[in-house]
Amino acid sequence: MNDTNLNLWIIPVLPLVGAAINGLFGRRFKNGMVSAVALLFTAASFAYAVWAAIQGTHLGLPHNEALPFPWIVAGNFNAPFGFYLDQLSTVMVLVVTGVGFLIHVYSVGYMAHEGGFYRFFSYLNLFMFFMLTLVLANNYLLMFVGWEGVGLASYLLIGFFFLKDSAADAGKKAFIVNRIGDFGFLLGMFLLIGKFNSLNFDAVFNGLKGVSPEVGWGVLTATALLLMVGATGKSAQVPLYVWLPDAMEGPTPVSALIHAATMVTAGIYMIARSSPIFSRAPHALEIVAFIGCLTAIFAATMGMAQTDIKRVLAYSTVSQLGYMFMACGVAAYSAGIFHLMTHAFFKALLFLGAGSVIHALGGEQDMRRMGGLRTRIPVTFWVMTVATFTIAGFPPLSGFFSKDEILWRAYLNNPVLWLVGVITALLTSFYMFRLWFMTFFGDLRLGEVDIGEDAHKAHAPVQSQHSAAAHGHGDDHGHGGVHESPWIMLAPLVILAILSIVGGWVGIPEALGGSSHFEHFLAPALVTPETLGAVQQAAEGSTELVFAGISVAAALTGFLFAWLLYYKRPELPDRITARIHGIYTMVAHKYYVDEGYSLLLIKPLLALSKYVFWRGVDQQIIDGTVNGAASASRGIGNGLRQMQSGNIRSYAAWVAAGGVAVIAYMIWWGVGR
Amino acid sequence: MVPLSWYLVLSAILFCLGVSAFLLKRNIITIFMAIELMLNGVNLSFVAFANHWHQLSGQVFVFFVMVVAAAEAAVGLAIIIAVFRTRETLNVDRVNLLKL
Amino acid sequence: MLHQVLFIFFGLICVAGAVNLLVQRHPINSALSLVVVMGALSLIYLLLGAEFVAAVQVIVYAGAVMVLFVFVIMLLNAGAEERTRGSRIALWMGGPAVAVLAGLIVYMMFKNQQQFNSVSIGNFVSSPADNTHAVANLLFKDFLLPFEITSVLILIAIMGAVVLARRES
């Protein structure tokens, strides 16, 4: 801890300024001006973040500083505008600003022809601001502000095409589902306040120093679980993942930035940040791990049956987040963060690539209408290839190392988790390569396949129409010819591709001849059961090598299946699906989870709020009270108006009556006696 | 030897008659007179109590009442004249609107 | 004895005048009956040993204020009042109110009668010479401030009357 001031507040505020400028004056700006402003401030933020990170590492982390004025002071509870730079937040800040900047650049090209250009970039900058606030906050409360802020930004951006009902609904869905998680987060914070009377990280964690892990179910476990509920909401874990796939209604860069790279990882970051709490709550950890692996496999299976390219990626995001959750659950926070970083790279790359594809096909999102794009859009093809192999977990790409780390730590913790993880890895590589083959190989089926109406894809044509309309105005490309994207879109793809290739090398575990830099870098910021003195299983390199082999094998198997089904014998899938039709439809319909929710929760809730709260409480009781008050006063006024006849004698009569009353009072009760 | 209460009762009767005159008369000037009547009734009780307590303050207060009554009469009659100019009536039942 | 006769006589005149004020329909008759009431009252003041008040009552009230009333009545040439039914409240609430009021006051008087001593002519010896000196002392020494204030009030009233009654042209 040192007292030199890094002015960390500048990092989040820069995008805020950009957002303000664009939001307030952007309407009058030209698109060039708007994008210039947005990029300038984002880049500045990135640059300053880099500088701050270097300074911080030189000065020695963690670096904790607060703005000179208080924010919330209630009694002896004090929440400052404080910023906290340690290894963890350094990584997060760099990822957020870096990837964010790249996606900004990409968006300039992608959104060039959409309406509300300035609105889009204003929202995007706003998101950056809140996200940076989230990761830089030095207390849970400020973190929560960022937490809610990114929720808001995500809502705004999902509903960016607010003329489209499905988009607006998706926005609302995301917002509401997140509310549930936020509720848990809030309760967790209340517990923290109750226990430590402070929400500052250092205060809480110092308060926790020397506390041994809870054996039973105690306050810490409850806190951890509540925080975890928040995390499941934000990071789209079972059972609150349902909002993420629908969030794909937003523009693709948004999906890349918010719903793949950064925001959805906030939950992971929060758990890692709260590692001192979680590591002292073994039961909570178990539950986290369980939820994580459940989400992973669940989403993976669902991903297999999707035909909308972005939805496939959405489900893969969910399942990757499940990985990270699992990592946190087995107290391998560093592995989780590691995977978070690499995932940020390759998932952003995937989304942007998909966006490029969609852009190329003039808004088409259904993979069954794609194919054979390999030659038509080579750059996109190659970067997508890199990304696909990365996520599938082929060495030496980054995805391999991070995922392998997670699986290894999972095995050390509980072999079942490991098994599920491996199966998930297999499925992942399968559906990713399915996407890959369907998109880039074979021949273009644009417009040929007529799609049987699927409930969850009813909106796809709408979006295509919308994007077509958006793309169609005034320029030659559109449905016409499939075309490569402009370089302003491709450049970020290339950079991300390089990152996803090399990004993993910072954390190669010793067993694989590396020196898991990343883990050691993060170690001081995290508290694991080991640091609390739990027994550390002997991890000899050979076994880890074996496990690495197994996961690679899984990836290969997935690749082979995909190759067989979607390249060699494209007719097979239909036969198979025909045979296991029941299962297929169930999977295709995402296990009817949405329907189940709507049946179990939403419909009753709607009914309740409609018939009880709205018609009943609101209209009858509350409105009744208000209107009753109004009408009552009107009635009284009407009554009293009769007194105000303007006739002096009647006034005099009232006066006389009042005098009589007063005199009577004074005679019998008042001073008269 | 007259008990003081006789005087007081007389003043009460005068006052009540004044009140009822105020309530029942239509002519605004008469209503003013009713007010004067009430004041006189009160004055009588003042003087009676002054006699009872052997305190002249009561009589002094009567002077103040008279002064106020005179002032009120002057202003009130001026108002009556103004009202009569605008409405051509002295009947308070016809002077019950704010607008002309 | 004489005192009682005088009191009853003038008291009856008072009440008769007041009732006449109530029943007469022409304002000038009401005004004159009020003058009668005031004259009788001044005599009752004399019975109560307040000569100065009595004189002032006649001069100010009967001689000035009521003349002003009569003057205005003549000026506006007010006719007999018309029996309009402007306000039922005045009748149905005011009437009982007045009755109750009278009842209450009389009740109070007779309830506390024993606390009152009785009045007899000349028993009110305010000062050896006459009560004018005493009143003057009180008025110009103890009650100087209220006196001045009332003079200001009168001044304001005069100005107000002038302003109100002036025919704007």
Add this chain to the structure above:
Amino acid sequence: MTAFLIAAVIKIVLVVFLLLTGVAYMTWLERKVVGHIQNRWGPTRVGPFGLLQPLADGVKFILKEDMVPDLAHKGLFVLAPALALTMSLISIAVIPFGEMINVGGTNTALQITGVSLGGGHPTDINIGLLIILGVTSIGVYGVALAGWSSNSKYALLGSLRASAQMISYELALGLSLVGVLILAGSFSLRGIVDSQSDTWLIGSFNTHLPHWYIFPQFVAFFIYLMAAYAETNRIPFDLPEAETELVAGYHTEYSSMKFAMFFMAEYVNMITVGCIATLLFFGGWHGPLFGPPLMQALLPVVWFSAKIFVFMFVYIWIRGTLPRFRYDQLMAFGWKFLLPLAIANIIVTSLIVALGA
């Protein structure tokens, strides 16, 4: 007790008789004097020097037909003159015109409302002056009602003027007397007169002037005189009965005895005014006394009457001399000149008294 009552009755009869006779011959005197002022003879036919003229007038008044206009307010039409005369006559009741006289062993004060409670000194009502003021102010009603009840525009205008004028000048009148009251320190007329008995001393030097309040209060006196003329509706303030404009003012519609009542009331008021002026400013009945006891007892009455006669003569003199005011001039004079002057006089007087004391 009986003696007291008898004496009282005698006094009342005597005074009223003398008063009315005085009134009657006032008219004669007025006509004579004005006639001579205007270079005429005045009444000469009836009796020597027309001395019986008042009787003839009286008979004429009584015998004339008593007319009441159809549209007149009957009750008030009758009430008005009676009220006027009564009030003017009442005010004479409190006026002392001498010390006291011993008739048949009983002392009676030469004053209707005066009593001699033993000792050499009679006492009278301690608010006599106020009573006079009050009664005269009540007299206003006579004029006002007369004009209003006779339901004629001239009469109404006349009575409006009269009442307005009376109210206005009543203030000046009352205030002009305050100066004297301050010096005398009493409302009792007898007390006031007694306080004028001896002579003025300046320091220790005895100026042989009588101790009359005219000397310190001459301003008040003139104010009083003018105000009184206005109160009695005499020239130059006789606008209520301005023949040239209003026929005869408030008594236009009156005839015969009712008119006579107004007439008498006016002259009685004039006499009352003279009395008050005499009592307040000219030492009442004080004058040189000589001769036998009875004569010494009656001489003051003579002095008193003489002083009053002077005032009456002045009345007539002014009537013969001055023109009539215009109405606005009248009001302006009353409000803007007399009233402030009276107040100033009060202030000065009270200052002197306060500093002297």
